[in-house]
Amino acid sequence: GESVGLHLPTLSVQEGDNSIINCAYSNSASDYFIWYKQESGKGPQFIIDIRSNMDKRQGQRVTVLLNKTVKHLSLQIAATQPGDSAVYFCAENGSSNTGKLIFGQGTTLQVKP
Amino acid sequence: DSGVTQTPKHLITATGQRVTLRCSPRSGDLSVYWYQQSLDQGLQFLIQYYNGEERAKGNILERFSAQQFPDLHSELNLSSLELGDSALYFCASSPSVGTGEKLFFGSGTQLSVL
Numbered sequence: 001g002e003s004v005g006l007h008l009p010t011l012s013v014q015e016g017d018n019s020i021i022n023c024a025y026s027n028s029a030s031d032y033f034i035w036y037k038q039e040s041g042k043g044p045q046f047i048i049d050i051r052s053n054m055d056k057r058q059g060q061r062v063t064v065l066l067n068k069t070v071k072h073l074s075l076q077i078a079a080t081q082p083g084d085s086a087v088y089f090c091a092e093n094g095s096s097n098t099g100k101l102i103f104g105q106g107t108t109l110q111v112k113p
Numbered sequence: 114d115s116g117v118t119q120t121p122k123h124l125i126t127a128t129g130q131r132v133t134l135r136c137s138p139r140s141g142d143l144s145v146y147w148y149q150q151s152l153d154q155g156l157q158f159l160i161q162y163y164n165g166e167e168r169a170k171g172n173i174l175e176r177f178s179a180q181q182f183p184d185l186h187s188e189l190n191l192s193s194l195e196l197g198d199s200a201l202y203f204c205a206s207s208p209s210v211g212t213g214e215k216l217f218f219g220s221g222t223q224l225s226v227l
Binding site for chain 1: 218
């Protein structure tokens with residue numbers, strides 16, 4: 001079935017360093033990808049999204065890269081801060097046209113002070 | 114604050130019981146989505162409603178049902194509860210039904226079945 005997978009379950013970085021969280025997706029028909037951040041006890045919070053007609057999109061301290069050739073998505077966080085500690089999910093829209101998103105398993109980002 | 118409201122925040126019940134989870138979408142959003150989050154399954158899509166009509170169905174059990182009311186709020190009904198139904202249940206909303214929209218999530222209902 002459709003699946004979105006994450007390469008690493010836990011990523012530990014030093015405060016101030018850059019973080020890179022990777023994600024593989026399996027559905028070639030997906031044309032919309034999105035990253036969410038989930039803090040303990042809260043719902044997923046939108047970080048950044050990208051459509052398949054783009055390779056890169058930048059936000060405030062975050063950048064998403066999309067490589068359609070190898071079906072790979074990454075989230076880069078610059079100057080990682082303790083407040084960035086959370087679980088990060090990638091998601092794709094799959095082949096449906098309903099708006100639902102298919103989520104990966106999540107990567108835990110731990111920021112060491 | 115996403116603008117999506119879920120109640121209750123916590124629910125503790127016994128096996129065999131039935132519960133109702135409620136969701137109010139962001140103002141103006143017509144689509145409501147329900148997701149289940151458990152430790153070993155991640156965020157699993159259950160069902161979507163758009164303007165009162167069922168739009169998409171995921172791996173939702175037959176014991177579970179949902180509906181969206183004319184005022185666009187939605188309820189997820191879980192019946193004959195089992196221990197394995199313990200999970201976080203999230204509601205999300207989006208403006209329309211078009212693919213390629215971000216979903217806005219509520220803070221979830223933590224269901225514990227004892």
